[in-house]
Amino acid sequence: MHELSLCHSIVAIAEVAARGRRVRVVELDVGNLRQVVPATLAYCWDFVTPSTTLEGSTLKIHSIEGTLKCQDCLKETTLRDTPILVCDFCESTKVDILTGEEFMVTSLVLED
Secondary structure: OOHHHHHHHHHHHHHHHHOOOOEEEEEEEEEOOOOOOHHHHHHHHHHHOOOOOOOOOEEEEEEEOOEEEEOOOOOEEEOOOOOOOOOOOOOOOOEEEEEOOOEEEEEEEEOO
């Protein structure tokens, strides 16, 4: 369960950015192609935030769909439940991943 270590990293990033201020909400983009289970990440959050400036905060996770762009026909494909890196239109496997690999803290809501 690497989500626990990911939560520790998110706390460290948020604490630096918050500069000692209390954090109420951490917003996070997580791409569907990342090997991260958002529910597990949210579950681990309450284990890593006590005794930090993030104690009692909420982790708000935004899931980012995986999308591909075909190198052959130049069309974009949105990946479904099982990510298969193939163009939906021409079935080429020569594709570039456009979205879905994100893992980024995007914003913090701080107390006044």
